[in-house]
Amino acid sequence: LGNLGRFEEAIASYDKAIEIKPDYHEAWFNRGNALSNLGRIEDAIASYDKAIEIKPDLHQAWNNRGLALGNLGRFEEA
Numbered sequence: 001l002g003n004l005g006r007f008e009e010a011i012a013s014y015d016k017a018i019e020i021k022p023d024y025h026e027a028w029f030n031r032g033n034a035l036s037n038l039g040r041i042e043d044a045i046a047s048y049d050k051a052i053e054i055k056p057d058l059h060q061a062w063n064n065r066g067l068a069l070g071n072l073g074r075f076e077e078a
Contacts, residue, residue: 029058032051
């Protein structure tokens with residue numbers, strides 16, 4: 001769904017996956033990407049944070065979190 005640009009529907013699917021398996025880091029990460037694509041940057045950061053909490057070495061989440069913080073002008077945090 002995300003590849004089709006249907007980000008709201010993708011988020012609903014990620015939410016369902018998380019409901020079934022709350023520690024599914026990939027769903028949290030991809031949810032963050034979909035939120036970012038919708039311009040919901042703070043929500044995206046929260047999803048990346050959750051992915052990192054579950055899998056601290058998930059470098060892609062760290063990277064995307066930094067990009068999102070930079071987009072908000074929070075460069076020191078990025």
